[in-house]
Amino acid sequence: MSGTLLARIMRDPSQVEALDADGWTGLIAAARAEQMVGTLGHRLDGLPMPGAVSRILADARASAAQGRTAALWEAEMARRALAKIGAPVVLLKGTAYVAAGLEAGRGRSIGDLDILVPRDAIDGVEAALLSAGWEWVKPDPYDDAYYRRWMHELPPLIHRERDRMIDVHHTVLPLTAPITPDAAALVGDSEALPNGLRILAPMDMICHAAAHLIADGDLAGGMRNLWDIHCLIGEFGTDGLEARAAHHGLRAAVLRAARLAVDVYGTEIPDAWHRRNVADTLFKRRLLARDGWGRKTRKLTEQGFYVRSHLLRMPPKMLARHLWTKWRKGYRPVG
Amino acid sequence: MRHRFDVRIGPVGFRVGSDWRGPVAQLETLYRDYPRPEDGIPDFTVRLFAARPWRRVVRPSVMISGDYTIPDAAPLPLRLGLLAAEMGMNLQMALAQRRYLLLHASAAERDGRAVLMTGVSGAGKSTLAALLMARGWRLMGDEFALIDPETGLVHAFPRLISLKNQAVAVMEHALPDGRFGPPMPDTPKGDIRHLVPDARAVETMDRPASPALILFPTFGHEAAERPVLPSESFVRLTQASTNYLALAERGYDALTRLVTTVPARAIDYPDAQTAVAQVETLWEQTA
Structure with missing residues (x-):
């Protein structure tokens, strides 16, 4: 299992000494599939390795560096578009990590621009983005209504010239989810960067990463999100984390994420948090389900987490109605 | 995957995995004089696979994927497996070549x-x-x-x-x-x-x-x-x-x-x- 191999090498890079050609090939395939090849490139930089690998990883680092430039530029474009509104704009996830120069941002691939704004500012933000060249991605009225009524973000917008997506959040979990983090506190306690954009306070950053990994979604791309958490805990420690997580209703999610980070990447956490939980094994199995061809394995576990991700988002009756509507529109979950 | 073919074309090494022998056999014949990837480690992986297990046999249809992929790549019938492999290799180059x-x-x-x-x-x-x-x-x-x-x-x-x-x-x-x-x-x-x-x-x-x-x-x-x-x-x-x-x-x-x-x-x-x-x-x- 190359997911396991990737975890082992990220945890202890010196173990690459034992890799043969097929080991390296599987490692690179898994790292690419998990969108971690740039991170791996930095993690292994300077270690002895075959010339072919060294070139692949140098390309991956260069690619990530360019991705970082593009992400920061996209944040700057959003800053300019939203400057006149006067509302705080908080960067989330990858863009926040690179903007703040955090370890989690080193070599990280960054897709969309994610921002968090106060809920009462969302109409103004939407209007400002639309007038600055962003457009709707999903013209479907059901999807649009679904996002607006139930989700924690606007329907995704894409910039018509730069072809980059922006996700505008007003909180960090869907409104229908049983957990309701304190979005006002997330914004209120955020910290300003020199350019006026903001990032979450350190403990909130960890809470959000854990919420994203454990309490939302189906753990696709989870190895990278867990690596974020590993780096954030390494950089910020855990003082005050448990209390802050409890305040957001995310204590269980944060503790589980921390336990998984220990298990997968060897993160250091307080002893009291080490209590094992039987479901952790399932989470770990799902996270590391990647073979030497970069393919997902353990389809059944994956399906289980797919269903779980929907149950987390909405109550069963509502879920049934949602899936029925999507089914009629021809949407099928694919492997 | 069941069948595997490795080749180097110019400076770029490829590994093609396939659920079927056919495309790999054709690649082996046509690329017989080409070298293998440097250090035995390819730059890119291509995967040719059946969308569902039974589609390996019943109306076999080749899905194209790899390290890098586009979400809605249309499958090809198995008789075009060689073309699928070539398209898969081109796709890796088009999406992910960063050295040149x-x-x-x-x-x-x-x-x-x-x-x-x-x-x-x-x-x-x-x-x-x-x-x-x-x-x-x-x-x-x-x-x-x-x-x-x-x-x-x-x-x-x-x-x-x-x-x-x-x-x-x-x-x-x-x-x-x-x-x-x-x-x-x-x-x-x-x-x-x-x-x-x-x-x-x-x-x-x-x-x-x-x-x-x-x-x-x-x-x-x-x-x-x-x-x-x-x-x-x-x-x-x-x-x-x-x-x-x-x-x-x-x-x-x-x-x-x-x-x-x-x-x-x-x-x-x-x-x-x-x-x-x-x-x-x-x-x-x-x-």
Whole structure:
């Protein structure tokens, strides 16, 4: 299992000494599939390795560096578009990590621009983005209504010239989810960067990463999100984390994420948090389900987490109605 | 995966995994004289697989994926498995090549200097490159030319030459002793047959060349030519590059250097033989 191999090498890079050609090939395939090849490139930089690998990883680092430039530029474009509104704009996830120069941002691939704004500012933000060249991605009225009524973000917008997506959040979990983090506190306690954009306070950053990994979604791309958490805990420690997580209703999610980070990447956490939980094994199995061809394995576990991700988002009756509507529109979950 | 094939084409190593033996057997035959990836570690992985387990057998249909993929790539019937493998390799190059500026162009070399030919699909890139090969030029590639941003040199990528429609008969006639792949009628891109680059193209594929002439051929008109200014050349080549934007400043510098140091011409041609004569005349005049 190359997911396991990737975890082992990220945890202890010196173990690459034992890799043969097929080991390296599987490692690179898994790292690419998990969108971690740039991170791996930095993690292994300077270690002895075959010339072919060294070139692949140098390309991956260069690619990530360019991705970082593009992400920061996209944040700057959003800053300019939203400057006149006067509302705080908080960067989330990858863009926040690179903007703040955090370890989690080193070599990280960054897709969309994610921002968090106060809920009462969302109409103004939407209007400002639309007038600055962003457009709707999903013209479907059901999807649009679904996002607006139930989700924690606007329907995704894409910039018509730069072809980059922006996700505008007003909180960090869907409104229908049983957990309701304190979005006002997330914004209120955020910290300003020199350019006026903001990032979450350190403990909130960890809470959000854990919420994203454990309490939302189906753990696709989870190895990278867990690596974020590993780096954030390494950089910020855990003082005050448990209390802050409890305040957001995310204590269980944060503790589980921390336990998984220990298990997968060897993160250091307080002893009291080490209590094992039987479901952790399932989470770990799902996270590391990647073979030497970069393919997902353990389809059944994956399906289980797919269903779980929907149950987390909405109550069963509502879920049934949602899936029925999507089914009629021809949407099928694919492997 | 059940079946595996490894190959190096120019500086790029590939690993192709397949649920079926057929495509791998064809790759083994056609690429038999090519080296394996350096250090045994490929740059890219391609996967040819059945969407559902039973589709391996019942109406077998080949899904194309790999390290990098596009969400809605249409599957191909198994009889086009070789084409699927080639498309999979091209896809990795188009989506993820970052070491070289990738130009959607064919290239041929003489005396250490290369002519690059680019244009829309159907412009005759592959046919012209194959005909030049038949006339003693070294084929560097019929699909992608790789420009090294550090040196400005063009590196060869001599994959199988993909001949389409009338070009198949043209090349069967021009190279009666050539090694051809199986005829593949009725593909999404018309009738296709692959031609194996000659021994010289494969043996010398690690030798880069200096770009000396850029051509923008257009098929279907009376023979004509006109000079192309660096500005126009630049714009057309940004459109012909899949990774120009991703390479950012390195891409800009490499392309600027290319178009300002290498002469460019647009040529119209009515048939392949005329085109080859035009290319060779221009080569004498400019390169």
